[in-house]
Amino acid sequence: MSGTAGGRLVRLAETGRAPVRFLLDGMERTALSGDTVLTAILTNAPTLRQAEFGPEQRAGFCLMGACQDCWIWQEQGPRLRACSTPVADGMRLLTRTREDWP
Amino acid sequence: MTEPNQSRVVIVGAGPAGIRAAETLAAVGLRPTVIDEGARAGGQIYRRPPDGFTRPPSTLYGSQAGKAVALHTAFDGLVSAGRIVHLPRHSVVALADGTLHAVGDGGSRRIGCDRLILATGATDRLAPVLGWQAPGVYSLGAMQIALKAQGVAMGRRIVLAGSGPLLTLLATQLRKAGAEIAAVLDTAGMRGQIAAFPDLAVRPSFALHGLAMRARLGRLYHAGIALEGIEATDTGVTAVRWKDAAGRMRSTACDAVGLGWHLKAETQLADLAGCRFAYDETWAQWLPCADCMGRAGDGVYLAGDGLRLLGADGAEVAGRLAAAACLSDLGLPVPDVAADLKRLDRLERFARGIARAFPWPADQVRTLPDDTVLCRCEGITAGAVRETAVYGGAEANRVKSLGRAGMGRCQGRYCQLAAADLIAATAGLAHAGDAGRLRAQAPVRPVTIAALLEGE
Numbered sequence: 001m002s003g004t005a006g007g008r009l010v011r012l013a014e015t016g017r018a019p020v021r022f023l024l025d026g027m028e029r030t031a032l033s034g035d036t037v038l039t040a041i042l043t044n045a046p047t048l049r050q051a052e053f054g055p056e057q058r059a060g061f062c063l064m065g066a067c068q069d070c071w072i073w074q075e076q077g078p079r080l081r082a083c084s085t086p087v088a089d090g091m092r093l094l095t096r097t098r099e100d101w102p
Numbered sequence: 103m104t105e106p107n108q109s110r111v112v113i114v115g116a117g118p119a120g121i122r123a124a125e126t127l128a129a130v131g132l133r134p135t136v137i138d139e140g141a142r143a144g145g146q147i148y149r150r151p152p153d154g155f156t157r158p159p160s161t162l163y164g165s166q167a168g169k170a171v172a173l174h175t176a177f178d179g180l181v182s183a184g185r186i187v188h189l190p191r192h193s194v195v196a197l198a199d200g201t202l203h204a205v206g207d208g209g210s211r212r213i214g215c216d217r218l219i220l221a222t223g224a225t226d227r228l229a230p231v232l233g234w235q236a237p238g239v240y241s242l243g244a245m246q247i248a249l250k251a252q253g254v255a256m257g258r259r260i261v262l263a264g265s266g267p268l269l270t271l272l273a274t275q276l277r278k279a280g281a282e283i284a285a286v287l288d289t290a291g292m293r294g295q296i297a298a299f300p301d302l303a304v305r306p307s308f309a310l311h312g313l314a315m316r317a318r319l320g321r322l323y324h325a326g327i328a329l330e331g332i333e334a335t336d337t338g339v340t341a342v343r344w345k346d347a348a349g350r351m352r353s354t355a356c357d358a359v360g361l362g363w364h365l366k367a368e369t370q371l372a373d374l375a376g377c378r379f380a381y382d383e384t385w386a387q388w389l390p391c392a393d394c395m396g397r398a399g400d401g402v403y404l405a406g407d408g409l410r411l412l413g414a415d416g417a418e419v420a421g422r423l424a425a426a427a428c429l430s431d432l433g434l435p436v437p438d439v440a441a442d443l444k445r446l447d448r449l450e451r452f453a454r455g456i457a458r459a460f461p462w463p464a465d466q467v468r469t470l471p472d473d474t475v476l477c478r479c480e481g482i483t484a485g486a487v488r489e490t491a492v493y494g495g496a497e498a499n500r501v502k503s504l505g506r507a508g509m510g511r512c513q514g515r516y517c518q519l520a521a522a523d524l525i526a527a528t529a530g531l532a533h534a535g536d537a538g539r540l541r542a543q544a545p546v547r548p549v550t551i552a553a554l555l556e557g558e
Contacts, residue, residue: 008238008338008358012279014155014253024126034152039252044190046337047237053481057336059237061478063244064146065139065193065226066368067546068511069478084139086152 006044008059022091023075031087038063038070038082041093048072048082049095073097106432107131110214112202114138114194114371115221117145118169118414119283119406121177122421123219123428128185130434135187135193135213137204143177145223146243147414150174151251162250164275165311170413191212196544199373205549209556217401217425217432220371221417224407227387228516229264229463230484232474234361236334242268242362246275248435255281259357261342263287263329265460266364267312273322274315285354286319287344289363290460291326301455304448329466332359363462365411366519371424372409373542375402381535385411386453386462387519388539394443396424403428416449464534467520468527476519476524479510487521488528496529498522498538514540 017032024044031040037048038060041048047057060070063083070082075092111127113120114421116138127134136143142150148163148170159167180186192206202213226241240248240256242264248254249272259282262273273286302309326347333341333353341355369390373379377390377398389410392398396405405424406417419442426454430436470476472485482505490505498521500508507513509520514521518540523539 009248009254010258010281011254012249012281013157013161014151016156034154034252036252039248039254042256043254051235051481053479054235054475056235056334057237057338058235059338060240061244062225062241064225065248065547066512066515067241067478069179071511071548078550096263 006045008046009039009042011043020087020089021090022087022093024093025095035087036083037072037080037085037087037091037093040087041072041082041095045095047095104420106434109216109432110135111217111219111428112137112213112215113219113221114202114406115145115223115406116140116143116177116188116190117221117406117417118148118173119147119221119223119417119421119424120219121173122418123221123405123425124180126178126185126422126425126437127428128180129437132429132434133186134219135189137189137202137213139191139193141190142174143188144170144174145192145248145414145417148173149247149251149252155253157253166414169418173418182375193547194371195549197371199345203545205545205547205553210549210554217403217428218375219403219405219428220375220408221404221406221421221424222371222408223417224365224367225515227364227462227519228361229363229467229472230470230476230517230520231263231329231332231361232471233332233334234359235475235478235481236332236339238334238338238357239332239361240360242272242360245360246272247391248276249279251280255279255358256360257339257356257505258282259284259356260358260360261285261287261356262360262408263289263327263342263344264360264362265290265463267456267460268361268364269364269460270312270315270319270323272360273319283322284340284356285325286323287329287342288323288325288460289327289329289463289466292349293378293462294326295459298455298459302459303533304455305452308452332539351550364457364460365407366515367411368408368515369537370375370513370542370546372398372402372404374544374546375399377402377404379539381533383533384457386457386464386534388535393427394423394446395427395439396420397427397431401431410445410450410453412449412453416446416453419446419449431468462519464523467523470520470524476520477507477510479512479517480506482507482517484524487524491525492530496525496531496537498540501525502540508540513543
């Protein structure tokens with residue numbers, strides 16, 4: 001289980017795809033080609049981001065681009081909607097805003 | 103003056119309705135543009151996984167595999183023959199004066215349009231539950247998409263709660279794929295389900311299929327429950343508290359919860375296009391008005407779950423009808439629609455039966471504790487909405503302006519029905535529809551400034 005430690009999602013099928021490497025909060029993580037960013041993060045971590053209007057963490061909700069719960073930051077600045085963006089090699093994803101940002 | 107067969111017809115949505123509409127238009131030589139948010143056509147119900155996934159259609163779509171493959175094949179054939187223009191991964195975020203604004207990976211673009219067919223589908227219809235903002239709570243549709251398009255379960259031990267056909271279907275699909283379902287909690291009681299049976303019997307095989315799935319869930323399924331709350335730690339859900347039909351408090355441990363009460367029509371673009379709306383008591387929501395073909399205004403046609411919540415089969419029929427209406431208005435040859443109109447009547451009778459069997463949980467919403475988060479986007483509570491309705495007036499748009507319920511990023515998609523119930527209950531109005539209809543505002547999806555600048 002070491003590869004999925006701390007992850008929320010359980011892979012039930014389609015596990016033979018090529019691996020994709022990305023950074024999550026600076027740590028190297030692995031996903032599978034064809035994963036959305038949401039799948040890639042949540043197979044490695046329990047949540048996607050901190051809510052702006054409450055104390056809780058968020059982990060997405062509708063997975064069809066309607067609720068906008070899964071917008072996360074990337075190290076270089078632009079945000080992305082995790083449920084509708086395919087993960088790509090070398091992505092540098094954040095579950096929180098960078099502390100050195102004004 | 104443009105020749106009729108040179109008309110710029112745009113279809114928004116490439117689910118069952120949009121695909122059949124495109125096919126019907128292309129059959130007489132029109133070359134419509136189909137704009138869709140998905141990477142591949144199919145819509146949500148017949149959503150296709152990305153390239154490289156290997157499960158066959160029979161695994162992905164079960165008994166509906168034949169219909170799914172037929173739609174995918176028809177659409178891909180039209181695209182490769184150059185008979186339609188497909189704009190995937192694009193959201194139409196605004197429309198006015200015959201121009202659509204679409205946003206995609208390459209920025210934004212304007213698309214001129216003489217006639218518009220909106221096949222925008224539906225989202226899950228959600229009722230708030232105390233604690234539903236916790237990580238690990240998803241819509242039922244989300245859990246089905248995750249299974250179909252990604253091959254994943256959203257947790258190791260899942261509770262599904264709400265009502266409607268998807269509740270039973272999703273539980274069956276997840277279990278078949280190897281996920282653990284801890285409980286299936288239906289807020290609809292058995293009495294109401296049985297009372298609706300005469301309408302459900304107009305599609306006997308569908309109804310029996312549903313009953314058989316239900317029977318196989320055995321003791322996991324509980325009818326007539328009341329949801330009390332979702333418990334969670336920082337990292338996610340830990341349990342669902344609920345009352346069984348006999349009124350006993352129960353708690354079911356889990357690490358993920360799927361919630362949903364049937365469907366809510368996605369109507370923002372119809373609103374921006376100027377369509378009229380009426381409150382529908384059966385589906386407990388505002389729906390756009392159209393004639394039996396889907397004509398909803400000057401050059402605007404509606405089809406599929408964004409007009410009437412008939413499901414995928416009804417969407418295919420409605421897509422053909424809307425396209426036929428468009429052809430007729432252009433003075434082009436129209437296919438015979440008599441059989442489709444008859445089919446649509448039967449599907450509507452069935453769908454209204456389903457809606458009555460698995461109703462919106464108005465009582466659950468109206469009695470929510472004040473500290474329940476109603477708006478997941480901005481953490482607006484049920485108590486705040488009640489207060490706003492008292493000082494600001496019992497009307498949905500006023501409560502949005504003054505109290506921000508419906509102002510967040512989802513633009514009220516997931517809170518407006520519950521907010522209307524709370525407003526109505528607070529003001530002593532008889533029906534949620536009396537609280538008014540939340541008006542849609544462009545852009546109907548969030549758009550980054552960069553995407554607007556990258557466009558023309």
